Amino acid sequence: MIKTLLEVDELTATYGQIEVLHGIKFHVQPNEIVVILGANGAGKTTTLRAISGMVETTGSIAFNGDSIIDLEPDYIVRKGIAHVPQGRGTFPELTVEENLRVGAFIRSDNEIKADLDSCYETYPVLYERRMQSAGSLSGGEQQMLAVSRALMSKPELLLLDEPSLGLAPQIVEGLFERFKKMNQQLGTTMLIVEQNAQIALAMADRGYVLESGEIAVEGEAKLLVNDDAIRKAYLGG
Amino acid sequence: MDLFLQRLFDALTNGSTYALIAVAMVLIFKATTLINFAQGEQAMLGAFIVLQLWKWGIPMWGAVVIGMLFSGILAACLERTFIRKFDPADHLPLVIITLGLFLVINAVAAIIWRFDPLSFPQLFPSGKAVTIGNARLSWYSIFAFGSCLLVLFTLQTLLTKTKIGLAFRAVSSNLESSRLCGIKIGQTLQFGWALAAAAGTLGASIYAANPVLQIEPTIMLRALIFSITAAALGGLDSLWGALLGGLTIGFVQSVVVQYIPFIPNEMTLAAAVVVLLIVLTFRPSGFLGTKTVERV
Amino acid sequence: MAPKITLTKDTPQYRNLRALMWISLVLFFLLVAFAYVDVGSIAIGSNKYNLSLIRLNKAIAYSVAILGLQVVVGYTGQIALGQSFFFGMGAYISAWLVADHSWPFLLTLLIVIPGCFLIGMILGLPALRIRGLYLALLTLGLAALFPTIVKLDSLYAYTGGAGGKLTTNKVTGSQYKFAPPSWLPLDEIAQALQNIPLVGGYFGDGPLSNREESRMWKFILFSLVAAFCFWLISNLIKSKPGRAMRAVRDNETSAAVSGVNLAMTKTISFGIASALGGIGGMIYVAEVGIASPDDFSSLVAIYLIVGLVVGGVGTLSGAVIGGLVYALIPDWASSTQSISFVPQRWLQGPTGSLILGLLLIILTLFMPGGISTAAKKVKNRFVIIQTQNKSGIV
Numbered sequence: 001m002i003k004t005l006l007e008v009d010e011l012t013a014t015y016g017q018i019e020v021l022h023g024i025k026f027h028v029q030p031n032e033i034v035v036i037l038g039a040n041g042a043g044k045t046t047t048l049r050a051i052s053g054m055v056e057t058t059g060s061i062a063f064n065g066d067s068i069i070d071l072e073p074d075y076i077v078r079k080g081i082a083h084v085p086q087g088r089g090t091f092p093e094l095t096v097e098e099n100l101r102v103g104a105f106i107r108s109d110n111e112i113k114a115d116l117d118s119c120y121e122t123y124p125v126l127y128e129r130r131m132q133s134a135g136s137l138s139g140g141e142q143q144m145l146a147v148s149r150a151l152m153s154k155p156e157l158l159l160l161d162e163p164s165l166g167l168a169p170q171i172v173e174g175l176f177e178r179f180k181k182m183n184q185q186l187g188t189t190m191l192i193v194e195q196n197a198q199i200a201l202a203m204a205d206r207g208y209v210l211e212s213g214e215i216a217v218e219g220e221a222k223l224l225v226n227d228d229a230i231r232k233a234y235l236g237g
Numbered sequence: 238m239d240l241f242l243q244r245l246f247d248a249l250t251n252g253s254t255y256a257l258i259a260v261a262m263v264l265i266f267k268a269t270t271l272i273n274f275a276q277g278e279q280a281m282l283g284a285f286i287v288l289q290l291w292k293w294g295i296p297m298w299g300a301v302v303i304g305m306l307f308s309g310i311l312a313a314c315l316e317r318t319f320i321r322k323f324d325p326a327d328h329l330p331l332v333i334i335t336l337g338l339f340l341v342i343n344a345v346a347a348i349i350w351r352f353d354p355l356s357f358p359q360l361f362p363s364g365k366a367v368t369i370g371n372a373r374l375s376w377y378s379i380f381a382f383g384s385c386l387l388v389l390f391t392l393q394t395l396l397t398k399t400k401i402g403l404a405f406r407a408v409s410s411n412l413e414s415s416r417l418c419g420i421k422i423g424q425t426l427q428f429g430w431a432l433a434a435a436a437g438t439l440g441a442s443i444y445a446a447n448p449v450l451q452i453e454p455t456i457m458l459r460a461l462i463f464s465i466t467a468a469a470l471g472g473l474d475s476l477w478g479a480l481l482g483g484l485t486i487g488f489v490q491s492v493v494v495q496y497i498p499f500i501p502n503e504m505t506l507a508a509a510v511v512v513l514l515i516v517l518t519f520r521p522s523g524f525l526g527t528k529t530v531e532r533v
Numbered sequence: 534m535a536p537k538i539t540l541t542k543d544t545p546q547y548r549n550l551r552a553l554m555w556i557s558l559v560l561f562f563l564l565v566a567f568a569y570v571d572v573g574s575i576a577i578g579s580n581k582y583n584l585s586l587i588r589l590n591k592a593i594a595y596s597v598a599i600l601g602l603q604v605v606v607g608y609t610g611q612i613a614l615g616q617s618f619f620f621g622m623g624a625y626i627s628a629w630l631v632a633d634h635s636w637p638f639l640l641t642l643l644i645v646i647p648g649c650f651l652i653g654m655i656l657g658l659p660a661l662r663i664r665g666l667y668l669a670l671l672t673l674g675l676a677a678l679f680p681t682i683v684k685l686d687s688l689y690a691y692t693g694g695a696g697g698k699l700t701t702n703k704v705t706g707s708q709y710k711f712a713p714p715s716w717l718p719l720d721e722i723a724q725a726l727q728n729i730p731l732v733g734g735y736f737g738d739g740p741l742s743n744r745e746e747s748r749m750w751k752f753i754l755f756s757l758v759a760a761f762c763f764w765l766i767s768n769l770i771k772s773k774p775g776r777a778m779r780a781v782r783d784n785e786t787s788a789a790v791s792g793v794n795l796a797m798t799k800t801i802s803f804g805i806a807s808a809l810g811g812i813g814g815m816i817y818v819a820e821v822g823i824a825s826p827d828d829f830s831s832l833v834a835i836y837l838i839v840g841l842v843v844g845g846v847g848t849l850s851g852a853v854i855g856g857l858v859y860a861l862i863p864d865w866a867s868s869t870q871s872i873s874f875v876p877q878r879w880l881q882g883p884t885g886s887l888i889l890g891l892l893l894i895i896l897t898l899f900m901p902g903g904i905s906t907a908a909k910k911v912k913n914r915f916v917i918i919q920t921q922n923k924s925g926i927v
Contacts, residue, residue, distance in 0.1 A: 023463060034353050055414070063307065072279060072491075073417060073419075074419045074420060074421050074422075077418065077419035078419055082417075083417045085413065085417060089413065089414035089415070089417065090411070091406075091411050091414060092410060093406065093410045093527065094403075094407065094410070098403060098406075101403060102403060102404075102407045102415070104419055105400075105403075105418050105419050105420055106418075106419040149418070153419065198448075226400070269599065272666050272669075274673075308744065319894060319898065322898065328666045328669070329606075329610075329612055329846075330897050331666075331899065332612060332614075332666050332669045333838065333842055334893070334894055334898075336835055336890075336892070336893060337890045337891070337893030337894035337897065338894065339835070340835065340889055340890025341887055341891065341894065342890075343883070343886065344883045344884070344886045344890060348537060348881070348882035348883070348884070348887065349881050380554050403842035441540060462674055462677055465674075468676075506677065506678065507678055507681055509674075510674040510675060511680050513671060513672060513674050514674070517663050517667050517670070518657065518662055520661065521663070521667065524753040
């Protein structure tokens with residue numbers, strides 16, 4: 001029996017007085033790629049932020065069996081969850097290399113340099129620009145940087161918030177190909193929140209559809225692609 | 238010409254002090270986007286602690302170092318107890334708290350040490366180092382400026398080559414992402430406050446060590462406006478800008494104001510406020526700051 | 534737990550209760566006036582705390598100034614810290630007109646109000662581009678500038694330089710006389726109060742002296758002026774411009790989107806606040822008799838903020854409380870010569886500013902709404918006021 005990596009149940013999230021998530025339930029298994037789809041305002045970003053401890057929540061979130069719902073963000077990172085926020089969230093004034101080093105902040109081992117090198121191998125453009133400030137990078141390059149930074153903490157679970165946002169289609173394709181490779185080679189589990197349903201479902205194992213703070217549909221990605229309602233709403237009929 | 242040079246030398250002296258306090262303000266601003274109105278008073282209290290330690294027999298520079306440490310710790314406690322409870326985006330309560338600290342620290346210093354001027358240890362050798370015509374550049378000025386540079390280089394190294402320095406710059410660059418990378422924001426901010434207080438204490442100590450001045454609790458009151466203006470002028474999030482701003486304000490104070498015939502001496506304060514007005518209204522990022530400073 | 538009393542607005546019961554409340558307030562006010570027309574003091578332990586109409590007049594002056602702060606900081610949300618500037622402006626303009634041109638004090642308001650309003654609007658222009666603590670910074674800087682401006686040699690004729698401007702009339706060489714009108718039965722009231730068994734002694738002995746009458750009259754006049762200001766502002770808040778101000782405070786973007794003219798609202802709010810500051814200044818100088826530069830320093834600006842915060846930002850009663858706090862606390866702090874557990878040494882020195890600073894910090898941490906909000910909460914535990922719904926059913 002595979003132990004569930006992330007188990008979320010009855011999760012509600014509130015911003016001040018407004019409840020954004022109304023008791024959602026989902027799970028992620030190790031080595032999976034799970035996708036959460038939904039329109040703007042459905043609560044996708046809030047879901048990821050809830051997992052990272054950045055929003056007020058009730059309900060239960062269990063990671064590797066341990067409850068993380070009331071933990072502070074810096075503690076959750078140390079548990080093995082890395083979050084690439086919407087809009088990349090790079091540190092614009094810091095250099096590319098410094099950004100990566102911040103990603104490794106929670107680590108104190110000797111392999112940080114080695115991991116930096118392998119990151120540069122994967123993304124040569126980051127190596128070229130490693131002394132430049134992150135703010136001077138293009139959107140696609142910043143996305144590469146953001147994901148690499150998240151990986152520097154050697155997470156078990158990678159949360160990605162709308163990685164395709166604002167990027168040209170070819171770049172998005174390349175990006176998601178890399179995600180697939182990462183998952184296959186490193187075994188990194190991923191929970192991706194996306195509006196671009198087509199490309200997300202193409203590489204995911206399972207998917208959920210979030211509507212107005214509730215899970216409307218869930219299932220295997222292959223089946224969701226063929227689902228009529230989903231096709232109409234998200235895949236253009 | 239000699240008078241001009243002399244005034245230039247004076248500018249160096251005062252400018253260095255303003256620069257150090259401005260550096261302190263920039264540190265806190267970088268970390269928290271907050272302007273700490275109590276910075277000058279914290280610095281003054283630190284200088285008094287240095288004085289007291291010296292009076293108890295601790296060698297001069299030892300007293301300075303311990304004083305800096307102590308004010309750093311005090312500042313960390315202040316941050317933890319008062320500042321951390323507030324949402325950094327809501328400026329009003331934070332402004333009010335730093336104003337409150339301003340009053341309290343000033344009063345405490347006055348209660349402990351009274352208002353009588355006291356002699357501060359001479360940290361630097363006395364006498365003139367360089368004489369050009371009638372203009373004399375004292376050792377004090379040179380060392381004051383030198384200390385300023387030393388502080389800036391140390392901060393630069395600290396911030397770029399250490400882990401906590403990296404954390405500090407990360408927090409100042411993107412607070413939310415810093416959280417997501419596991420940086421403990423509270424501790425990092427405390428570190429910033431401690432550094433700022435230490436820099437401020439050094440600045441006030443150097444100021445008080447001026448052979449022509451004596452220390453008393455109101456010593457930093459005037460300097461506050463000049464330092465804030467210096468920080469704004471240089472760019473509120475730029476450390477080197479603080480140095481540049483400090484020297485510029487020193488220059489404006491000693492040189493420019495003297496050469497505008499109808500403005501009497503009192504107007505140095507007015508000049509500083511006018512500079513502040515111009516900077517904040519037309520170029521809030523100052524000389525070297527980043528351009529995303531809050532605007533309507 | 535006392536049972537809650539429920540009151541419904543607009544019922545006769547409610548209206549009667551309110552009328553009763555206001556009448557008692559006026560009565561209390563008169564009692565205080567007569568009790569402290571001469572310098573009185575409360576003794577606690579071995580300390581004497583002075584209370585007198587002199588102090589209370591200062592409190593009125595500060596209250597009006599803080600009312601101005603309520604308008605710009607409390608209701609419009611602009612962190613404008615420079616009220617001491619306009620406080621000083623009002624004081625100096627009044628002093629000059631009274632001393633050099635023999636104007637009666639109240640008449641000077643004709644110049645003080647528009648003058649301060651205008652300058653306030655002009656100095657408020659940066660607020661259109663600067664927000665938050667940058668504005669705080671700038672306004673504090675401007676406040677710091679006031680003593681410097683007033684000490685300028687070129688303005689010596691008007692301001693008296695560092696020595697300040699006396700309100701003594703240049704021509705007659707005497708102070709302006711605040712003489713109560715003859716139809717006001719002050720002596721009779723004093724007599725009546727003195728005859729009250731048991732407490733009569735508090736109200737002095739015999740008819741009022743000239744000086745006391747003058748003080749009493751000043752107190753009444755200033756209170757009327759202040760009450761009028763408060764009444765105007767309370768109406769302002771409920772009006773359309775008042776709502777615009779609050780919209781600006783709560784969310785500028787939403788306000789702009791809803792059609793509020795941000796620039797206009799902010800500038801007018803600055804103008805009103807400055808005018809109120811000026812009125813406060815006039816009252817202050819009428820009481821104190823001299824306008825000197827250091828009475829209007831940036832420290833005063835900070836103390837006014839203390840009053841604002843302690844009283845309660847965004848409330849009218851907060852301005853009154855704040856004025857009292859500023860007028861009484863520093864003075865009472867220095868009057869405290871000994872408290873049993875505190876070493877003597879600690880009671881000397883600027884204990885006033887220590888306490889004000891501590892109040893500022895403690896209140897912001899624990900009672901951000903100030904005293905008036907806390908008092909309201911206490912009131913709400915015992916009394917609920919509800920509105921009637923349309924069919925008259927409660």
